[in-house]
Amino acid sequence: MINYPIKRKALTKTTNYANLGMTLESDIEASNAYYLNHKIAVIHKKPTPIQVVNVSYPARNKAKITEAYYKTPSTTDFNGVYKGYYIDFDAKETNSKTSMPLKNVHPHQIEHLMHVEEQKGIAFLIVHFKKFNEYYLLPFGVLKRYWDNQKNEDEGRKSIPYETFKKEAYPIQFGYQPRLNYLKAVDLLISRTE
Amino acid sequence: MINYPIKRKALTKTTNYANLGMTLESDIEASNAYYLNHKIAVIHKKPTPIQVVNVSYPARNKAKITEAYYKTPSTTDFNGVYKGYYIDFDAKETNSKTSMPLKNVHPHQIEHLMHVEEQKGIAFLIVHFKKFNEYYLLPFGVLKRYWDNQKNEDEGRKSIPYETFKKEAYPIQFGYQPRLNYLKAVDLLISRTE
Numbered sequence: 001m002i003n004y005p006i007k008r009k010a011l012t013k014t015t016n017y018a019n020l021g022m023t024l025e026s027d028i029e030a031s032n033a034y035y036l037n038h039k040i041a042v043i044h045k046k047p048t049p050i051q052v053v054n055v056s057y058p059a060r061n062k063a064k065i066t067e068a069y070y071k072t073p074s075t076t077d078f079n080g081v082y083k084g085y086y087i088d089f090d091a092k093e094t095n096s097k098t099s100m101p102l103k104n105v106h107p108h109q110i111e112h113l114m115h116v117e118e119q120k121g122i123a124f125l126i127v128h129f130k131k132f133n134e135y136y137l138l139p140f141g142v143l144k145r146y147w148d149n150q151k152n153e154d155e156g157r158k159s160i161p162y163e164t165f166k167k168e169a170y171p172i173q174f175g176y177q178p179r180l181n182y183l184k185a186v187d188l189l190i191s192r193t194e
Numbered sequence: 195m196i197n198y199p200i201k202r203k204a205l206t207k208t209t210n211y212a213n214l215g216m217t218l219e220s221d222i223e224a225s226n227a228y229y230l231n232h233k234i235a236v237i238h239k240k241p242t243p244i245q246v247v248n249v250s251y252p253a254r255n256k257a258k259i260t261e262a263y264y265k266t267p268s269t270t271d272f273n274g275v276y277k278g279y280y281i282d283f284d285a286k287e288t289n290s291k292t293s294m295p296l297k298n299v300h301p302h303q304i305e306h307l308m309h310v311e312e313q314k315g316i317a318f319l320i321v322h323f324k325k326f327n328e329y330y331l332l333p334f335g336v337l338k339r340y341w342d343n344q345k346n347e348d349e350g351r352k353s354i355p356y357e358t359f360k361k362e363a364y365p366i367q368f369g370y371q372p373r374l375n376y377l378k379a380v381d382l383l384i385s386r387t388e
Contacts, residue, residue, distance in 0.1 A: 036309065039309070039312060041313060042306070042309045042310055042312075042313050042315070044268070044269055046240050046241060047240060047241045047242065047243035047244065047265075047267075048241065048244075049241035050241065050242075050244045050246075050259065050262070052244075062263075063263070063264055064261065064262075064263060065244065065259065065261070065262040065263065065264070066260060066261065067258065067259070067260065068244070068258075068259040068262055069256075069257070069258065069259065070257055070259070071241075073241075074238070075238055079273065079274075080273075080280075081280035081282070081310055081313040081314070081315040082313060083313060083314065084279075084280070084313065084314030084315070085278075085280070086274075086275035086278070086279070086280040088275070112236070115230065115233070115236045116236055116275055118233060118236075119235060119236050119275040119276060119277060119278065120275070120277065120278035121236070121275040121278070
């Protein structure tokens with residue numbers, strides 16, 4: 001009987017899918033594992049680039065890195081192949097209810113996604129509005145428009161309004177398997193650009 | 195006049211392209227940089243996966259990793275996009291004059307390249323026969339045939355003969371810019387499979 005309140009809490013948690021997600025990144029990785037296991041797509045998260053400075057060998061065949069530093073990634077976090085299409089994207093979360101700040105995106109990511117589109121790859125962001133628990137696939141074209149317009153003195157703004165997501169992005173449903181079925185949104189994106 | 199012998203040495207070095215290459219990996223990375231700068235393709239080496247155990251913060255905003263270990267990669271080293279095609283490969287070097295030992299290839303790499311082909315990506319190895327200074331693009335299909343045949347008791351062998359490279363792989367020329375023009379071999383591979 002002592003355990004009762006804890007048990008009830010656990011039950012509530014498992015029926016609310018939104019609480020399953022620890023972070024956007026782990027939700028995407030779980031979805032990618034589902035896609036891989038079901039032979040739907042081969043999409044992986046790239047490892048975080050690390051500059052190794054010192055390595056010691058305390059035991060045979062076991063290298064221990066004792067000094068290293070995080071490096072700035074030159075590309076996005078996720079890429080892979082889906083039905084012959086090259087897929088490339090990054091994941092962004094925001095606490096804002098009104099817009100996604102452009103400072104969440106790094107200039108080298110814009111440049112990389114631009115190169116990807118030039119090579120006929122599929123480039124986008126997955127954006128999580130945490131306050132609404134809503135997920136969107138934002139096509140790179142829309143992101144690029146706002147990015148370039150930042151410098152415009154009259155109407156330039158440092159964020160993409162939530163309304164733009166409602167109009168120009170593709171909603172992604174949060175579910176059980178896969179957690180984020182973002183390839184459904186990719187299908188829409190492909191069908192509208194071809 | 196004292197510098198004369200050194201100068202001559204340097205000259206000899208620059209005319210022999212083979213000496214430019216430090217390692218196969220750096221030659222491929224230099225070629226990828228050339229492809230990127232000339233808007234020919236967007237292909238990157240994935241960072242080495244590292245398991246971070248401990249991080250300290252000796253100075254503000256500067257994380258220092260003090261304990262970490264190398265992890266086994268679950269995919270190949272290189273991937274990207276070229277004219278709408280998803281490209282995925284690994285690089286292998288051998289000192290042998292007669293064959294490429296299959297132990298150079300990890301089972302998870304075979305599995306990954308198989309998944310890539312199922313999704314209509316272009317999967318292969320770049321193999322360097324160091325003794326001949328020869329480079330080949332080995333299509334995944336050929337690699338897979340030898341891999342699967344390893345277990346065959348009668349004719350199974352643990353390596354791919356050099357002769358097979360001569361017959362079924364695509365030679366890659368070593369040059370100045372790009373150092374390894376492997377996309378020329380990819381073009382041939384694409385034209386023969388479509």
